[in-house]
Amino acid sequence: MKRRIFSLELILALVALVGIMAVGVGQAMGEGDEDGGKIIFTKPVKAVVFDHANHLAQGLDCESCHDEIFQMETGSAEAGDDFTMASLYEGKYCGACHDGETAFASNTRCTVCHIGVKGYNKETSTGTEEKKGHE
Ligand code: HEC
Ligand code: HEC
Ligand code: HEC
Numbered sequence: 001m002k003r004r005i006f007s008l009e010l011i012l013a014l015v016a017l018v019g020i021m022a023v024g025v026g027q028a029m030g031e032g033d034e035d036g037g038k039i040i041f042t043k044p045v046k047a048v049v050f051d052h053a054n055h056l057a058q059g060l061d062c063e064s065c066h067d068e069i070f071q072m073e074t075g076s077a078e079a080g081d082d083f084t085m086a087s088l089y090e091g092k093y094c095g096a097c098h099d100g101e102t103a104f105a106s107n108t109r110c111t112v113c114h115i116g117v118k119g120y121n122k123e124t125s126t127g128t129e130e131k132k133g134h135e
Helices: 002-033 052-056 085-089 116-124 127-131
Strands: 038-041 048-051
Touching: 038 052, 038 116, 048 052
Parallel strands: none
Antiparallel strands: 038 048
């Protein structure tokens, strides 16, 4: 009798453990699907904001941008020397959508994308660090 209760408890404990592990594995697997959050570009000018959440809320999916327009790696676009307004006006990078049809045009509403140095400091809270620079 006592033994039987013990094994029942053991089984329940095992079931609970397997459940917890399954949740853990699920979370670990889900991590690959996480979007890139808020990205702040600083090259060539400081600073331009791109927010994944706001774009996904527009009904865009990952394939709308990755990997044809943007790599899933922050810094890829900035690494090239053509991450400029001229490229955007030609329909590259953000300009693929920010053309006045799919989304507001790249030659309008500058400050919606360009948050400036103040905006950068606000988003990153590294204002004091930045002041040490020579910019
Ligand atoms: C509207 C365009 C757009 C959409 C839609 C989009 N992304 Fe991105 N994503 C970007 C841009 C821009 C970057 C930065 C690329 C760069 O710096 O060259 C980026 C970067 C990333 C990064 C790298 C982040 C890092 O810290 O290096 C990941 C991961 C990522 N995206 C995942 C996703 C996933 C997952 C989805 C779908 C849920 C998604 N993205 C949808 C534009 C987009
Ligand atoms: C796949 C299409 C697509 C691409 C690529 C894209 N956007 Fe957008 N973006 C949209 C749409 C759609 C909206 C919402 C409609 C509107 O405001 O005209 C939007 C809105 C925005 C907004 C206003 C909302 C907010 O987040 O504050 C900003 C800023 C913005 N985009 C910046 C960028 C930047 C910077 C890039 C390039 C790094 C970029 N977008 C690339 C489609 C895109
Ligand atoms: C859809 C978002 C978006 C809008 C709107 C936008 N820009 Fe930009 N801009 C960018 C991105 C992205 C870069 C490259 C990343 C960086 O410099 O941080 C950039 C870079 C620049 C640069 C440096 C590169 C170059 O082309 O010389 C200047 C200057 C600039 N923008 C001016 C403007 C002005 C002026 C406006 C309004 C007429 C404007 N931008 C509107 C996203 C935008």
